[in-house]
Amino acid sequence: MSSYEIPAVVRDATSKPTASGLKAHLSTRWISGLTLIALLAIWWAVTASGLIEPLFLPSPSAVLEKGWLLATRGYMDSTLWQHLAASLERIGLGLLFAVLTAVPVGIAIGANRIARGVLDPLIEFYRPIPPLAYLPLIVIWCGIGELSKVLLIYLAIFAPIAIATATGVRTVDRAKLRAAQSLGATRAQLIRHVIVPSALPDILTGIRIGLGVGWSTLVAAELIAATSGLGFMVQSAAQFLVTDVVVLGILVIALIAFAMEMGLRALQRKLVPWHGQPH
């Protein structure tokens, strides 16, 4: 046996794709970074040259300055942090209640025929409706206080989590279920030890989608009826043509959404490291 040559061949075969994979990874990041820098440069150029009036698009430095002012002194009786906190509190509450209820509902839909018959059409009926379309009804029922906003976000987040959970439960590997059954698992033990962990990657994907939907819904809801929050800040600034606050608000909204998405991806990698592994 030519045991001398094999390791060399193997090393060659494995090291090459890794190197090129790393290169491709870096260059993609570079492209993204350069795109961002180019956009900022164009923004700066068109505003500095006076091509676009500050009323329509303030310069990057003006927006930054305004950001400092907002963070320290505030806008419409609240600082940027207070607006941000108001928005985050709403989405946090909505998300918390949605996870607490949608996951059990999704498990029930996925694992029980009767629950599927009852709940599946209900969710599929309201899910396609844009949340802003039923916001007026919620306002009539619950007023314009915090409750209606949290309820709206809750409803927006609930459906994607419940549907993703049900899908995860329905696609549990039958061999794993049978393995647990032949080790003596009861129905409750099957759910706890096999079904829920199996569905966890799907549940987390549902939360990611739900959080995205919820965040856009929240900001839109604050545009309509609120006295605080990032959406409200942008909307009221627009009414007084304070464009730098509008731009700043939009950037903060985008940054928060991006941070939440990245955070959830990191959480997914940490909680379900086996996802995507050949097991």
Add this chain to the structure above:
Amino acid sequence: MALLQLERISAQYPGATEPVLADISLTLGPKQLLVALGPSGSGKTSLLNLIAGFVEPSAGQITLDGTPVKGPGAERGVVFQDDALLPWQDVLANVGFGLELAGVAKQTREARAREMLALVDLAGFEQRRVWQLSGGQKQRVGLARALAADPRVLLMDEPFGALDAFTREQMQELLLQVWQRTAKPVFLITHDIEEAVFLATDLILLAPDPGQIVERLSLDFGQRYGAGESARSIKSDPRFIETREHVLAKVFSQRSATRPQERA
């Protein structure tokens, strides 16, 4: 004295016109390693699923220690073809999973799991994640997991079918060693003729349309391995080759008898 007994078992999938298994009777006693060998469609997986309790027979009765089998249960341990391990747990927790379900205290079940891992030559792999294991290692963990729950019989569903030829040979020898040490009755299904002849103390040959037993053999090659003879020496023994060819001829004669149109 039979431990596991199948009396005139038939099975049919819902909606199907032809049964997958017809009139199967067999027994599995202590110190037996019963291998069901057959081509695809001969109903061998269905037979195992019936014994495991995953599906119910349409006729006949299965008893274990005289008690009718109803649904899956811990007294019939199963090793699956595609390991069916839980990737969110490490190897030790996977092996101790059956004991955890039974409410055994953590220390006791971990000690037992370590013992079983040592039995399948995987000592030192306790903290590994499932996806870090090779195919053969996963099957060893699957075997250790089934044994840790101390079942009355061990059912093996083509356990080495997805492994490469070299690993399969090693696993066959490992199985014989484990079987001798634990003295568990084993029911194993396979489509690999050499594997069947090598492992079995008792071999049943299944033929399709509908699944039925067409041959029963008592063999001693596994025992010879247990007595110290090497696997290669057994498998190259003229008597082994003769048995293997006899079984092979039987499979083909059954095929041409039941499906003449497929001969051309």
